[in-house]
Amino acid sequence: MNTQKTNGKEPAERIHHQMPVHFAKESPQKERMNNKKIVCIGTSTGGPRALQTVLSSLPENLEAPVLIVQHMPSGFTKSLANRLNTICSMTVKEAEDGEMLKKGVAYIAPGDFHMMIEEQGGRIMIRLDKSPPVNGHRPAVDKTFESASHLKHYEKIAVIMTGMGSDGTKGLIELKKRGNVRAIAESEESCIVYGMPRSAIATNLIDEIVHLNHIADAIVKFICE
Numbered sequence: 001m002n003t004q005k006t007n008g009k010e011p012a013e014r015i016h017h018q019m020p021v022h023f024a025k026e027s028p029q030k031e032r033m034n035n036k037k038i039v040c041i042g043t044s045t046g047g048p049r050a051l052q053t054v055l056s057s058l059p060e061n062l063e064a065p066v067l068i069v070q071h072m073p074s075g076f077t078k079s080l081a082n083r084l085n086t087i088c089s090m091t092v093k094e095a096e097d098g099e100m101l102k103k104g105v106a107y108i109a110p111g112d113f114h115m116m117i118e119e120q121g122g123r124i125m126i127r128l129d130k131s132p133p134v135n136g137h138r139p140a141v142d143k144t145f146e147s148a149s150h151l152k153h154y155e156k157i158a159v160i161m162t163g164m165g166s167d168g169t170k171g172l173i174e175l176k177k178r179g180n181v182r183a184i185a186e187s188e189e190s191c192i193v194y195g196m197p198r199s200a201i202a203t204n205l206i207d208e209i210v211h212l213n214h215i216a217d218a219i220v221k222f223i224c225e
Helices: 028-033 047-055 076-087 141-149 169-178 195-201 212-224
Strands: 037-043 066-070 091-094 105-108 114-120 123-129 155-160 181-186 208-210
Touching: 037 047, 037 141, 037 212, 047 066, 047 076, 047 212, 066 114, 066 141, 076 091, 076 105, 114 141, 141 155, 141 169, 155 169, 155 195, 155 212, 169 181, 169 195, 181 195, 181 212, 208 212
Parallel strands: 037 066, 037 155, 066 105, 091 105, 155 181, 181 208
Antiparallel strands: 114 123
16 A cells, blocks of 8 residues: 655544444344445545545555546546546546446546446446436435445445535435445545535444545555455
8 A cells, every 4th residue: 555645744633433323234244255345435625636645545456446426527527537547556537337347446427427336247337327416416426325325245435525515425324224334534624625524424324534644544444354
């Protein structure tokens, strides 16, 4: 894993633990058998900078695909993906309809398209559509999170970072209802806008509240569990 840079300063806030509320509990035996994992990240205002910090600190051989919803208009997400791909160890690309997810690749939802996923023959396929915006957003974090909640043979790691509003909260609730999920929210200290993380934290379903500089560490930790 890449070494994170903090410009010589130690962040004032370390990882804090929330008491999670689990809607669905799997047996220990089933949990041990289920080792496929997927990471879902939602962000908005301040997201490009936050994504650069997180993705550049994830290893090239990450044992999970990463789905990213960044609120952006059409045309901007491709340039964001291309820029991140040049500075990150892992591959970063704009998602395409019908492509199969691969471990160690981060897929950014195209602007003006919702990004959903579905399981086919043990593999995960991306589906893009132009169904109506959700609370003014297309792509919407809620749509991606909700579609991920239907995957039966995958553990999910949900991450909600800086952004205005509450996108991602309803999707997080659906994820927690239906399966084995670890949820991370960016701490107020490092957020540009604290709206989306604050809304998610208010559900009491967040497992860890993490400074931006430590989100990659928390993702890798949950993947290795």
